[in-house]
Amino acid sequence: MNSRVSVIGAGNVGASLAQMIVQSGISDCVLFDIMEGVPQGKALDLSEACPLWSSASSIKGTSSYEDTAESDVVIITAGFPRKPGMSRDDLLTANAEVVSTVAQNAAKYSPDAVFIVVTNPMDVMTQVAFVKSGFKHEKVIGMGAILDSARFRTFVAWELGVSCQDVEALVLGGHGDLMVPMPRFTTVKGVSITELLSADRIDALVQRTRQGGAEIVVLLKTGSAYYAPAASAFEMVKCILLDEKRMLPCAAYLNGQYGVNGYYAGVPVVLGRSGVEKIIELKFNEQEIADFDKSIKSVQELVQKLGI
Numbered sequence: 001m002n003s004r005v006s007v008i009g010a011g012n013v014g015a016s017l018a019q020m021i022v023q024s025g026i027s028d029c030v031l032f033d034i035m036e037g038v039p040q041g042k043a044l045d046l047s048e049a050c051p052l053w054s055s056a057s058s059i060k061g062t063s064s065y066e067d068t069a070e071s072d073v074v075i076i077t078a079g080f081p082r083k084p085g086m087s088r089d090d091l092l093t094a095n096a097e098v099v100s101t102v103a104q105n106a107a108k109y110s111p112d113a114v115f116i117v118v119t120n121p122m123d124v125m126t127q128v129a130f131v132k133s134g135f136k137h138e139k140v141i142g143m144g145a146i147l148d149s150a151r152f153r154t155f156v157a158w159e160l161g162v163s164c165q166d167v168e169a170l171v172l173g174g175h176g177d178l179m180v181p182m183p184r185f186t187t188v189k190g191v192s193i194t195e196l197l198s199a200d201r202i203d204a205l206v207q208r209t210r211q212g213g214a215e216i217v218v219l220l221k222t223g224s225a226y227y228a229p230a231a232s233a234f235e236m237v238k239c240i241l242l243d244e245k246r247m248l249p250c251a252a253y254l255n256g257q258y259g260v261n262g263y264y265a266g267v268p269v270v271l272g273r274s275g276v277e278k279i280i281e282l283k284f285n286e287q288e289i290a291d292f293d294k295s296i297k298s299v300q301e302l303v304q305k306l307g308i
């Protein structure tokens with residue numbers, strides 16, 4: 001039997017992700033949205049592209065949770081995106097309601113799934129999904145750090161005039177304006193960028209990464225980024241379905257690691273079929289500890305504001 005991946009939210013991120021799933025042929029896909037007609041229409045369109053992609057994946061569009069039953073992976077993209085002038089945190093209450101409903105319903109029909117949360121503010125929404133699903137924390141993971149790291153990789157590659165394929169980067173902490181790009185752990189073919197770029201240039205790239213989402217919101221005017229967010233979620237889906245055990249930066253539930261107890265934040269994890277299989281603990285220097293703590297504090301404040 002083929003794997004089944006359910007994408008909840010058939011908007012920009014959800015539909016782009018569904019395309020990546022069926023185009024790759026890695027799994028069957030269920031595309032869910034409350035906006036009757038939209039998931040059905042997009043799924044039909046994607047089905048009609050499958051012969052051209054030589055893909056054997058099937059895709060079903062639906063507004064009924066029953067159709068998501070027995071999914072291996074469920075990705076939550078449902079909710080509202082940012083508009084110019086909004087931070088990810090401005091979406092807090094409205095998206096918490098959406099994610100609560102989605103997590104409860106999806107968990108009911110797919111009790112063995114791994115959940116990936118994309119909806120912003122992502123670290124907090126991952127916590128909401130964890131609480132409402134009743135799942136073990138290893139099976140509820142947030143997408144954010146892969147995206148932030150991909151943005152950092154892109155900017156480093158442009159700065160140095162090298163292929164982005166040769167750049168690896170780590171951006172940790174919360175997926176907000178206080179995220180923590182880690183230049184010491186950002187390398188070009190194994191060479192840290194601290195050896196290749198001046199401190200001023202690194203600072204500029206760090207700032208651009210922190211503002212990476214907002215830069216796109218300003219350009220688009222009517223919504224937020226979706227191709228790179230979808231590609232980041234797809235990377236996680238692939239890693240889980242194929243049990244790749246790659247080390248990827250994801251929002252994981254911290255149980256004492258990095259001095260944090262009971263909150264989600266972006267850290268390097270080993271990702272496999274059962275979700276987060278291991279959290280890698282890096283030794284931070286003083287500045288990194290201060291930046292990480294500040295970032296976590298902002299996540300904690302939002303979680304406390306929601307009272308979950």
Ligand code: APR
Nearest residue numbers: 009010011012013014033034035077078079080081119120
């Ligand atoms: N159940 C299912 N789908 C819902 C619900 C719900 N309760 N509420 C809203 N949706 C759907 C909307 O109908 C819409 O189709 O979620 C979809 C969101 O799509 P977009 O508005 O295009 O937003 P998108 O750009 O995909 O971003 C989604 O991901 O990156 C984050 O910040 C972004 O929180 C936002 C989320």
